[in-house]
Amino acid sequence: MQITITGLYDDKPEVKEIFSQAIEYYGSLLMSKALCRNIEIDIVGRGVDEMGSKEGSCIWEDDYIRPRCFTIEVLDTMDDEDIFETVAHEMVHVKQMAKGELKERFTPVHKQTWNNKIVDTNKLSYWDLPWEIEAHGRQRGLFVRFVEAKQKQEMFGYD
Ligand SMILES: [Zn+2]
Numbered sequence: 001m002q003i004t005i006t007g008l009y010d011d012k013p014e015v016k017e018i019f020s021q022a023i024e025y026y027g028s029l030l031m032s033k034a035l036c037r038n039i040e041i042d043i044v045g046r047g048v049d050e051m052g053s054k055e056g057s058c059i060w061e062d063d064y065i066r067p068r069c070f071t072i073e074v075l076d077t078m079d080d081e082d083i084f085e086t087v088a089h090e091m092v093h094v095k096q097m098a099k100g101e102l103k104e105r106f107t108p109v110h111k112q113t114w115n116n117k118i119v120d121t122n123k124l125s126y127w128d129l130p131w132e133i134e135a136h137g138r139q140r141g142l143f144v145r146f147v148e149a150k151q152k153q154e155m156f157g158y159d
Contacts, residue, residue: 001023001024001027001036001037001039001040001041002039002040002041003020003023003024003041003043004041004042004043005019005020005043005045006042006043006044006045007044007045007046007076008043008044008045008074008076008083015080018150019043019083019084019087021146021150022084022087022088022143022146023041023043023087023091024036025142025145025146025149026087026088026091026142026146027039027091027094027095029142029145030091030092030094030095030138030142031095031098031099035098035099038068039068039069039070039094039098040068040069040070041069041070041071041072041094042061042070042071042072043072043074043087044071044072044073044074045073045074045075045076046073046074046075046076047075047076047077048075048077050073051073051075054073054075055074055075055078055082055086056072056073056074056075056086056087056089056090057072057073057090058070058071058072058073058090058093058094058097059071060097060104064103064104064105064106065100065103066097066098066099066100067097067098068098070094070097072087072090072091072094074086074087074090081143084143084146085139085140085142085143086139088138088139088140088142088143088146089135089136089138089139090135091142092131092134092135092138092139092142093131093135096131096134096135101114101115101131102114102131103116114130114131
């Protein structure tokens with residue numbers, strides 16, 4: 001994975017390094033090695049004035065069929081744990097789009113599909129969207145497993 005981080009942990013290079021390791025780790029739990037190699041992610045910290053009520057967002061930059069380049073925006077006023085967990089959530093969306101589980105179509109009308117079935121986003125609550133159920137269901141576990149792997153690595157020299 002190619003990861004760039006802007007506007008987060010700029011004054012804390014050691015945390016920025018761990019943050020980058022976390023993103024790699026999330027990717028390794030969510031996608032095959034071959035797919036990970038082709039993924040490019042820009043992580044950008046943004047203030048509340050730009051994020052509004054959102055804590056994070058993930059958009060594809062290259063192609064909406066099977067995208068490989070993504071921008072993840074993260075609310076920069078959250079504490080570290082929430083930032084790490086929010087990025088885990090957005091990485092689930094990266095996986096969904098990269099694998100073609102979640103697709104966006106623009107013609108003839110804008111629609112989103114989940115495993116090739118159209119999802120009427122006007123009729124469903126955010127919390128019932130299948131891609132959000134998966135992302136919310138996995139974000140905590142991804143973060144916890146990273147912390148555990150990191151602790152093991154520090155204690156025993158392996159993960
Ligand atoms: Zn989400």
